[in-house]
Amino acid sequence: MKYQSYIETPIKFDKKTGLGNCQTLALERRYSDMKSMYLDEETRKKKEEQENIVVYRFYDLGVPQKDSELSFGTSIVYPGKVGKEYHMTNGHFHTILNTAEIYYCQAGYGMMMMENPEGEVLYKEMRPGEVIYVPGRFAHRSINLSSTETLITFFTFRSDAGHDYGTIREKGFRKIVVDNNGNWEIKDNPRWK
Numbered sequence: 001m002k003y004q005s006y007i008e009t010p011i012k013f014d015k016k017t018g019l020g021n022c023q024t025l026a027l028e029r030r031y032s033d034m035k036s037m038y039l040d041e042e043t044r045k046k047k048e049e050q051e052n053i054v055v056y057r058f059y060d061l062g063v064p065q066k067d068s069e070l071s072f073g074t075s076i077v078y079p080g081k082v083g084k085e086y087h088m089t090n091g092h093f094h095t096i097l098n099t100a101e102i103y104y105c106q107a108g109y110g111m112m113m114m115e116n117p118e119g120e121v122l123y124k125e126m127r128p129g130e131v132i133y134v135p136g137r138f139a140h141r142s143i144n145l146s147s148t149e150t151l152i153t154f155f156t157f158r159s160d161a162g163h164d165y166g167t168i169r170e171k172g173f174r175k176i177v178v179d180n181n182g183n184w185e186i187k188d189n190p191r192w193k
């Protein structure tokens, strides 16, 4: 029997980089991939023209998208800000809406921002060694609250959950997180539809 990489356990996750030894890059987002995601679109555009650096990356192990499987891997959000807003992921609902997800913070300091279609909002800080449970029905976005450290989280979710990025791209999240003299602050998103 030919074993696939993800069941050749144990998979070693490097404590510094957060990367598993047989992961592959699944997704990479630069400023140019985040149009209208930040409140200060003008600054985002400027940053796209000037440097267009990578804001975040996902690595996974190519687990088949079946309801019997669990996808897992690493999410990495690099430090920085666009205007007053911290670097973050675009965020998504799961296509099968009522499917949960686990995030385990390996390094850095961040926040998980969550909201469901009924308008309930949850937000949780993340520090190394802490686990965040994202309940089913909740869209989720990782935000890097550190100005210097990379936010590294390990995630796992039901493999067939799927990703609905479009809803957030159109509507945004109800709340945004901005820097206020070195502290984070939650604000209503004036662009939320």
Ligand code: MN
Binding pocket: 092, 093, 094, 101, 140, 157
């Ligand atoms: Mn997810």
